[in-house]
Amino acid sequence: MNNSEVINLQQIIKTYDMGGAEEVHALRGVSIQIRKNEYVAIMGPSGSGKSTLMNIIGCLDTPTSGLYEFNSVNVSEMNDNQLAKVRNKEIGFVFQTFNLLARSDALHNVELPLIYGGVTSADRKRRAREALEHVGLGDRIHHKPNELSGGQRQRVAIARALVNQPSILLADEPTGNLDSKTGDEIMQLFEELHRQGNTIILVTHEEYIAEHAHRIVRIRDGMIESDQTINKRTPALADQGR
Amino acid sequence: MNQSFETLVYEIRESLGMALAALRTNKLRSILTLLGIAVGVFSIIAVMTAMGVLVSSIESGLSQLGVNTFQVQRRPIFHSNDPRERAKIRKRKFIKYEQGLRVKENATQAKAVGLESWQFGRIVVTPFGNKTNPNVSLAGEDIEGFTTNNWAIGDGRLFTSEELSAAKSVAIVGMGVVEKIFPKMDPINQTVRIDGEEYQVIGVIERKGGMLGGNFDNFVAIPLTTYFEVYGKDRDVHIMVQSTDRETYDDCIEQVRGILRTARHVAPGDEDDFYIFSNDSLIERFNEVTYYVRLGILLVSAIALLAAGVGIMNIMLVSVTERTREIGIRKAIGARKTNILTQFILEAIVLSEFGGMIGILLGVIAGNLAAVFLEIPPVIPFDWAAIGFFICSIIGIAFGVYPAWKASNLDPIESLRYE
Ligand SMILES: Nc1ncnc2c1ncn2[C@@H]1O[C@H](COP(=O)(O)OP(=O)(O)OP(=O)(O)O)[C@@H](O)[C@H]1O
Ligand SMILES: [Mg+2]
Numbered sequence: 001m002n003n004s005e006v007i008n009l010q011q012i013i014k015t016y017d018m019g020g021a022e023e024v025h026a027l028r029g030v031s032i033q034i035r036k037n038e039y040v041a042i043m044g045p046s047g048s049g050k051s052t053l054m055n056i057i058g059c060l061d062t063p064t065s066g067l068y069e070f071n072s073v074n075v076s077e078m079n080d081n082q083l084a085k086v087r088n089k090e091i092g093f094v095f096q097t098f099n100l101l102a103r104s105d106a107l108h109n110v111e112l113p114l115i116y117g118g119v120t121s122a123d124r125k126r127r128a129r130e131a132l133e134h135v136g137l138g139d140r141i142h143h144k145p146n147e148l149s150g151g152q153r154q155r156v157a158i159a160r161a162l163v164n165q166p167s168i169l170l171a172d173e174p175t176g177n178l179d180s181k182t183g184d185e186i187m188q189l190f191e192e193l194h195r196q197g198n199t200i201i202l203v204t205h206e207e208y209i210a211e212h213a214h215r216i217v218r219i220r221d222g223m224i225e226s227d228q229t230i231n232k233r234t235p236a237l238a239d240q241g242r
Numbered sequence: 243m244n245q246s247f248e249t250l251v252y253e254i255r256e257s258l259g260m261a262l263a264a265l266r267t268n269k270l271r272s273i274l275t276l277l278g279i280a281v282g283v284f285s286i287i288a289v290m291t292a293m294g295v296l297v298s299s300i301e302s303g304l305s306q307l308g309v310n311t312f313q314v315q316r317r318p319i320f321h322s323n324d325p326r327e328r329a330k331i332r333k334r335k336f337i338k339y340e341q342g343l344r345v346k347e348n349a350t351q352a353k354a355v356g357l358e359s360w361q362f363g364r365i366v367v368t369p370f371g372n373k374t375n376p377n378v379s380l381a382g383e384d385i386e387g388f389t390t391n392n393w394a395i396g397d398g399r400l401f402t403s404e405e406l407s408a409a410k411s412v413a414i415v416g417m418g419v420v421e422k423i424f425p426k427m428d429p430i431n432q433t434v435r436i437d438g439e440e441y442q443v444i445g446v447i448e449r450k451g452g453m454l455g456g457n458f459d460n461f462v463a464i465p466l467t468t469y470f471e472v473y474g475k476d477r478d479v480h481i482m483v484q485s486t487d488r489e490t491y492d493d494c495i496e497q498v499r500g501i502l503r504t505a506r507h508v509a510p511g512d513e514d515d516f517y518i519f520s521n522d523s524l525i526e527r528f529n530e531v532t533y534y535v536r537l538g539i540l541l542v543s544a545i546a547l548l549a550a551g552v553g554i555m556n557i558m559l560v561s562v563t564e565r566t567r568e569i570g571i572r573k574a575i576g577a578r579k580t581n582i583l584t585q586f587i588l589e590a591i592v593l594s595e596f597g598g599m600i601g602i603l604l605g606v607i608a609g610n611l612a613a614v615f616l617e618i619p620p621v622i623p624f625d626w627a628a629i630g631f632f633i634c635s636i637i638g639i640a641f642g643v644y645p646a647w648k649a650s651n652l653d654p655i656e657s658l659r660y661e
Contacts, residue, residue, distance in 0.1 A: 060574055061655040081578050087654075088576020099571045099658065103263065115252045116576040124248075160575065 092161025257588035278550025283601025291609020356387030382469025390482035398445030418460030570657030590642020598634030
């Protein structure tokens with residue numbers, strides 16, 4: 001199971017019909033496989049289709065055509081409830097704009113996926129608190145988003161993404177709204193999460209951020225331009241090596 | 243459905259918070275909508291409370307009859323509007339004194355049987371010239387009639403059975419008469435003159451008050467035998483029967499009905515040629531009379547509630563639009579359609595219930611103004627309050643379902659992009 005494909009995309013096309021003859025080809029046939037415990041950075045110029053791809057991988061959006069298998073299950077054959085369940089249990093999504101519920105405190109925001117997952121109240125509180133401690137926010141659990149710094153907000157969002165122990169963590173420019181120092185802290189957090197065995201796909205503009213990853217996929221005009229694995233020792237190999 | 247109970251509990255709590263937040267952010271619109279609901283519920287509750295008060299005023303013994311008592315008379319107490327029915331009733335024979343005696347002898351289920359006959363619009367005069375208006379009622383009564391009429395002797399005494407059988411000229415007067423002709427005087431042992439006959443006052447009947455503005459104190463009672471001597475023996479008699487207790491009440495009515503049918507030679511299968519009324523039948527009749535009032539109020543309420551429902555829908559649609567992004571977030575982290583649907587419907591119900599609560603509160607207060615007016619204990623119509631809440635829930639659901647459905651069908655990615 002360790003090397004099985006979590007994500008398998010074959011010839012994914014996404015076309016936006018703008019009315020009339022005008023069409024936007026956001027993705028023009030993307031094929032990519034991502035295995036468990038990979039750390040993938042997706043790069044490319046603005047408007048190249050990175051977010052579109054991430055939203056499709058995150059089951060938030062549906063491709064116009066192509067095959068998408070998540071853990072070997074064909075996503076296009078899933079109904080609404082099954083999709084909701086995958087989003088809830090299998091995918092943790094971290095957004096550039098955090099997307100926290102403004103009226104709720106950090107703890108409640110992190111609890112939310114557990115609520116929709118049907119976890120009982122006591123269990124929920126404990127797990128949400130643990131997730132917040134994990135991202136270094138144990139002392140901020142009752143702060144509302146507007147009482148937290150940008151970096152702290154993103155940590156809440158990461159805790160929320162991780163609380164259900166998903167198969168994969170998706171992050172679309174998670175440091176885009178942060179200064180470089182805070183961004184670095186977040187990137188260290190991702191690295192640590194990867195070391196702990198999480199599978200991560202991350203979209204970024206910045207080369208130095210992509211360097212944290214072990215595989216860089218470059219996209220241009222809705223197509224994969226290059227897909228290179230950086231010759232780093234994976235944590236698993238590193239463990240074996242010692 | 244593997245949506246757990248926990249999730250539902252959460253959704254209820256969440257919806258309460260959301261509803262209150264929506265109320266805060268859309269103050270004026272919310273107030274107008276809640277006002278609509280409040281008015282609709284208010285008018286239902288106010289009228290139903292007032293009705294409850296009136297019914298309980300009938301039940302609480304402000305009516306003419308004592309407890310567990312019913313009365314038999316020739317005519318119904320409320321006139322029928324049907325001319326054929328009226329003609330039929332006019333042709334009915336009087337209930338004779340002898341028939342009353344038959345009931346007295348044979349009604350084994352009865353604790354007391356009172357017989358009486360009435361003259362209306364009399365004038366009562368004192369030797370020194372005080373006189374009443376020509377509106378005093380004169381009752382010929384037997385002794386048990388005081389029990390069945392629920393008349394309590396205040397000053398003085400009741401006439402004895404000797405005085406009754408000897409047809410003595412004694413009178414017991416109601417407080418209405420006392421106040422009119424003996425305002426500063428002890429009425430006991432005074433003489434009064436009615437229709438040229440002189441009576442010695444031996445007792446006063448305690449005040450009974452009046453129901454619906456009526457007056458039950460403006461009368462004089464004399465022995466039934468005396469009454470027959472003055473006004474003739476073939477007078478129409480009322481029979482009042484008190485059963486031994488609540489349980490035997492219905493049996494007692496049936497027994498008396500049987501006795502009277504035999505005494506009056508009513509053929510089997512024919513309808514009674516007399517009318518039995520009890521507090522129950524009074525209430526029933528009261529409900530019939532007020533039917534159209536209630537129907538009208540119900541219609542007004544329905545219109546108000548409908549308008550309010552549209553208002554709720556409006557608020558909810560705005561709320562859905564304002565919270566598009568939030569819905570997107572919730573969906574992105576795994577909320578199903580049903581989660582969103584439930585949340586918004588609950589929110590609509592909470593909103594509606596809020597207005598309903600105000601309406602119920604004001605309605606109960608207004609309805610009980612009738613109770614204050616009639617000086618009887620207030621009524622809290624729990625059944626109608628429950629119905630009010632139920633109606634609000636229905637409105638919340640009916641008008642919340644479309645906005646909630648809209649919210650639940652939002653596309654996750656489009657709602658996340660929504661600014
Ligand atoms: N809802 C939409 N309707 C129409 N066109 C869209 C829509 N969403 C994206 N696009 C188009 O699809 C293309 C890819 O957009 P996408 O958001 O995936 O780019 P991106 O690589 O994430 O860019 P950035 O780095 O600026 O975030 C763009 O040309 C964009 O205009
Ligand atoms: Mg993007």
